[in-house]
Amino acid sequence: MKRVFTLLLVAGLFSSCGSSESSNSSSDSTKKDTKSKEGISAESSEPAKAESKWQYSEEVDKMTSAKNYFATIESDNQLDFEFPYDGGSNGTITVRKMAKSTDVLIGISKGQFNSHSDGTTVKVRFDDKKPINFTCSEPSDGSSDALFIDSPKKFLTLLKSAKKVIVQAEFYESGLKEMEFDTKDFKWNH
Structure with missing residues (x-):
């Protein structure tokens, strides 16, 4: 069991080292998600207005x-x-x-x-x-x-x-x- 856990940990480290950009973007998206859950902006709280077809x-x-x-x-x-x-x-x-x-x-x-x-x-x-x-x-x-x-x-x-x-x-x-x-x-x- 320890061996499986160690292999998973090492594999996780290799995958995160290979792409620091993707880890940054995933942490950014996590931050964005947290922000959107904490407070709803005025833009998103208004109902979307249907655009005119004209x-x-x-x-x-x-x-x-x-x-x-x-x-x-x-x-x-x-x-x-x-x-x-x-x-x-x-x-x-x-x-x-x-x-x-x-x-x-x-x-x-x-x-x-x-x-x-x-x-x-x-x-x-x-x-x-x-x-x-x-x-x-x-x-x-x-x-x-x-x-x-x-x-x-x-x-x-x-x-x-x-x-x-x-x-x-x-x-x-x-x-x-x-x-x-x-x-x-x-x-x-x-």
């Missing part, structure tokens, strides 16, 4: 030197479409201020909105309120992966106080689908 950006218009502002959020859910748009697609809401105009766009990463010659409508639900129909316009370049909300001021007013938004739109050969957004902490002062 992404904000700005750019300068090269022709006018005016600043353009953008806020974009991606849907929490993915939409599934058939080939060639299979593999999951995310919706987006983009608010942009360019020159003196503010626009709201609904977009899709893969897929096509179904547009009609007599107008396109999306149904939007802000929090637990009744759904509202918004008429939309196609982009001037004819692309089918975005729609412009025709009444952006009304949409923005409702968006600023909403924590959750659901947008239902019709998609090419896929019918009606819903995009869900966690819109809390939206800030727009432009």
